[in-house]
Amino acid sequence: MKTNLSFLILLISTICLFLNQDVQAQRIGKYKDRIDEYRRENWPPERNYSRISLGYALQRIFKKHTDYCGFTISDNKRDYVPGDLSKFLGRRDLRTKVETANIRGGGMLYYIFNPDDIEKPFDEINFMSTRVFQSSSVSDPFEMNPDENFDSFILTKNCSGYLKAFLDAGIEPPYFAFKKALETDGKRESTVVALSGSFISPMKTLLEANDWRTTEAMMNLWQFYRNNAGMINQAYYLREFEGVMVKHLSTAEDNFKIEAEVGMNVNLPLAAKIKGNVGVGRTNSTAFSGTDWETIIYADFAGRYTKQSLFSRLPSPTDIKHYFQAIKPTFQQARDFPLMTEGAEHTHYLTVEGVPPNMTNNFWVLDDVLSGVYDGQPTLTAEPFQDEDGTFGCRFIVRGRPLSSNFSGPLAYRPGKLGVAYTIRSRYPVGGEYISIKVNEEIQTSAHPIAILSQGEFDLKKREDRRFAFQWKFVINLEDEANPVDLNLKPFINNLVARRSDSKVDILLTGVEPDPQRRRYYVTVESLDTYPLEKIDDTNMVNYNLSMDVHLQSKRSAARSIRPVKGILSFPSIKPDPAPKQEAKAGEPISIPLAPTIESGKTLDPNHPILIPNPNGKQEGGN
Template sequence: MNTIKSTLLGISLSINVVAQTNEQGLFPKIQYADGTLGKKLQSQFGKHCISCSAINEILPKRDYIPKEIKNFDRQDLSKIKVESISINSSSLLRYVFLEEQRNSTLEDGTFTLVGNKVLQNISNSPQDFSVIDDVNFPSYIYTTNCASMINLVAKGQGNSGAAALSAAVDIDNKRNSGLYIYSGVFQSPLNAIISAKNGQTTELMFNLWEFYRKNPNYIGKAYYLDHFRGLTIGRTTSSDQYRKMESTVGINISAAMASLNMDASASLKTKSTFSGTDFQTFIYNDFNNQYTRESLFERLPNIDEIIAYFKPTSLYSISFSGDNQLMANGNAHSIYLDLVGVPPSFINLNKWKLSKVDINAYEPNTAELISVFTTPGRENSARFVISGIPNAKHFSDKNNPAGNILVSFSIESMDAINNKNIEIPFSKKINTTAHPIPKIASKAIPYSFTKSSNEKFLLSWKVPITFIDREKPVNYTPGNVANVSSVELNVNGTKTNAQAILMCSPEGNYELSITTSNEFPIKEYTLIGLPSNAIFRATIDIPLKVGGISQKPIDINLEFPDTIKKTETAFIATIN
């Protein structure tokens, strides 16, 4: 005997719940055959009654199934044949089955389920399952708890309605047993996920690829349970789990379902996050020529279909870093490719490689996949960073390069299945720019003498250089030193050795310093005649604000002494 005390409206009430009281009236005799829905439900509701101390033991010929269930089902529970499995319907609808398992019964111990995590861990799945409309099959949700059960027993003992309600409130607060039932035609979300061709589809395809790689016997033979007629029961003896169950269903179970005001054919959708301690799923096996067991299953995409899924370029988005949208000569250009739905295990540089690079787009051996990481601000999205130096042939006209360059490559998975890989193809025309464009005075730059060692001198020039750099801003950090290569000083068709350096001044201006390599003795040489012109040619590496450099060829007109000749009078005063 359990004594239950409660206070309602200031009145202290006490009732005794006697497990075997009026069992004949509350739980009439009935005999359900093995394998029927009645037999299965009788066991589940009997356990619930014991947990609530409504009975001491389950008697095999007593009917513990609430009459509301029979009213909803509108069928004789003793005649409905079912197959049962000890998992909830949400999990069952996400397992991977072999082709031959489509003809097997879905009973505990008759087959091995695999791949649950492969299909269940889909981010932001719309729902774990839906109960779809079917006028020929009952759809309902039924829930109960100890409050409902004790209320029933109390009324059976003849207690007043106030006392029964008080007991029910007190037991409802304890919640030491709860049970819910979903009944209807259960529809897997996988068909919708596969058809959506969105981030969830992508995630499923990656998970399937990994599943096939680890389970090659499933390749071309993998199926999932698309739908079935039946019901699923969840039972818990945890008060916390019951509250979670109640919030999951989204209605006040004790009150709303007791009135049975639900349309039996209503379409129900649920996010089944409740993790009860005891699950049973019952599948109606009333199969015939129109409703076959095989028709419950749908085939999962095979490896060729997974590869084909990743072919459309619409699957991903592309972007560039701020000032790096345009391709410039000599400047490494980076492309950001973002793909939604990539599982964490695939967001790894070691999982991918760059292949099928168009050699016309990039300088040889410069294109590479340099990084793979989670897209900033987006979960389950991978950012692939591809970098390469554009082919210089597209910039043969230094001030008017080609308007765009066709860039194509593939990002290929390292893990192959049957010598096949996932490939994410990229092909796009990317615009180019001539910026930064060096601006140098057209007038010949005057020379000066620069003192060297051992009483000798060199010829030198100081050349201010500005840039047109709106599309590719230059880095004007004071002290920047830029490389100057391919130096050539041509005087009247004769090449003369020279050296050059490009540096940014403290004021943030670039200046090119050119110096001859030949030295002349100060006391023996002087200038005779007028200066002539020389041509200085080189390639400068211009530092960019975005990082890296842009290589630009330059031509500069320089003044050069007409004649340097020995003389008795040293021209020392004019030397720096």
């Protein structure tokens, strides 16, 4: 009986203990709920910034961050800026006076302002898309200047980092926010990136580069003035400013980039982070690309830090004209026929890097062409080019036929090069000014085609009545690499002359045969007069000066080059006619030679016959 009673007492005690623990758990749960409800109602703390302060300007971007993190805070009077942001601002704080601009960060630093805009607060400027300067040479929307004289910082915060910032400041977020933060960070769907410090416009870099980037900027400005004549001599750009640029990342790809290149939940001086991991003096990291940066400008102007001092005047049409007058385009010769030759159209090229593609065709004309080089006005063609390395610009093609007078006369007196000079200028003026590119180059010349007459070969050509004409075969060798001759056509040859100081020989051209493989012609010349064979003395040749003009048809054009060639024509001597025979007159005695006598004591030599005079005029031999 006692045993049963003890068990009953123990059972009742155990039940009471469990009931008491459950009551305590319920009480703890209710207490936690009340605490969490209190934190929901009081987190984040209420905002107490003026509308012109930095703290107020940052509210929208961090409110957007809490929505993406799933914190669901409906009270718009809360201060959504994390408490540790003061470390990010250097000598400034959240109450610093600022101005915001209704334009993304990239557009702000490319925007073209007029004098009235400069006098207004940035949030009162009516920004227009047509006044945002365009440049393909800069991919980043801005450059950072972590100068030692300026405070520059970088901050990144995901959802967990956002909550930790409040905990570090002694403000506890509600419990549910931590669960939501872990879920969102796992998906990498929300991060705030902010940069503070001194910002420099890429336009300053472009205008000071003095290379193809400056050329592109000048050309784009020229086009801007042409479309906005009222902005001529009235254009300015925001060269630099101190402030904050901030943006929200909502895609996993962008969050991966910022985490890999900068880090997550960092709040460090920019010089240390950017110089070490991104690049000295410039945010050339892909994490900083894009134009979706909100721009906040410190407006605590005082001393040398004035609003007007942040702007610089953009080059005027006169400044642009002077810039291009100092440009020296790259001169390029044609690969196939670089030399200037007679009769053939010559082509050379000039390239200017940085000229936009839409400012090439039908944009330029040729002017002020130096006389004495071309036969008439050469032509100009402009076309865009882009190399494999991304370099782009305009290629100017100049074509013209050289003056034939530059290739006349002896080879020794022909010019080895010709100086060409002209101006490539814009077709239309802007503000009364033209873009002008001066060209002054020397082009090598060639006397090709050159015709050289070889020594002729003499022969006899049989004619009627057993008479013979004299024939010579010559070879005309050509040098025409720089100006090829069309050897499929026979050349026209005239002014064929063979003479010496005291006489002239009448000759005619009887044949011309081209040899394209050897680059030569075979020319046959014959005498007009004919001679009997017995009167031709080819052992005593007399030299005559041979000359002719050879008209060579160009293979590259319809032009013909006249080349005088000279050589030696060796003419045989002609034997004189024999003297006429003398006959006896009637009544005159005929003298008959006496026969030789044979001396006594001598015998006749059988090898030397005795000539006996014959009255009929013939001599007969005898022993």
